[in-house]
Amino acid sequence: MKLQVNGEYRKVSATTVFDLLTELGLHPQGTIVERNREIVEPSAYRDTHLSEGDVLELVRLVGGG
């Protein structure tokens, strides 16, 4: 399906947030996810299903200074 990820359209085979992060090589516990302008709680990544045209903002959690 086609999604907008960090401002770019891309085709993915993932159907959940968790699978999308895996497909993009992002660690689920190190990524903040906003789907259609709402932050998804990390505990809900596996149960959050994606729909065609979803707008996702993925932010890599950082801790360094």
Added chain:
Amino acid sequence: MKIEPREDFSPQETERYSRNALLAQVGWEGQARWRAGRVLVVGAGGIGSAALLYLAATGVGRLGLVDGDAVELSNLQRQILHGSADLGRRKVESAAGSLAALNPLCRVETFDLRLNQANVGEVVQGFEVVLDASDNFITHFLLAECCWRYKIPLVSAAATGWHGQLLVAAPGAENPCYRCLVPEAPPAEAVPASTQIGILGAVAGAMGSLQAVEALKLLLGLDSDLTRRLLAYDGLQGRFQSLARVKRPDCPLCGRESEQ
């Protein structure tokens, strides 16, 4: 432009801060507020260097500075408070020297230590705003908890690689805290450190500059979107993201359950 003399500021201060005072939201009242301001910065590294330099230059009257490390050669590609001549010196001493050279009107209080549960409360009390520019999640969580408990606004910044992020955790029943966004410390493999994947100094500096902006606004009582949003910067893509943060009812720090 002719600068009118001010009774409550010396001629040197009047000239030094004239561009601050010209800002419509600041004026000389705002400058006086900054001069009376007390800001604590935790970490004199890549982020803290930029934040501290700007806070001192702007004229914040009292700066607290926490760091328990010495200056190492690998620090110097990003930690612009320290120079080659400072190698081996305590970071708080090196930083205090640089800040005094930039603005001798600014009083700097140094804490040459690592924060822990036993000392954090004593260090943060007496400061009006705390800037988390530390490099680890133990300290991020410690400051998030302590500042929330003492109702001190916290400006939290972090950076690794090409990425940075920034948020304000302002006291208030309706505001989300740091742990509403990061409920539990992530495992090390999920959040690689700069010792593994590197860090671009200018990215850390960008986050420190933005952190200083937020601290200065907090002192003036100006509102900021960042009390309810997360600002993320991807230096590689050249892109900022602004995400709406929500207050989690089940937040381990500020949630309803934890208040009972």
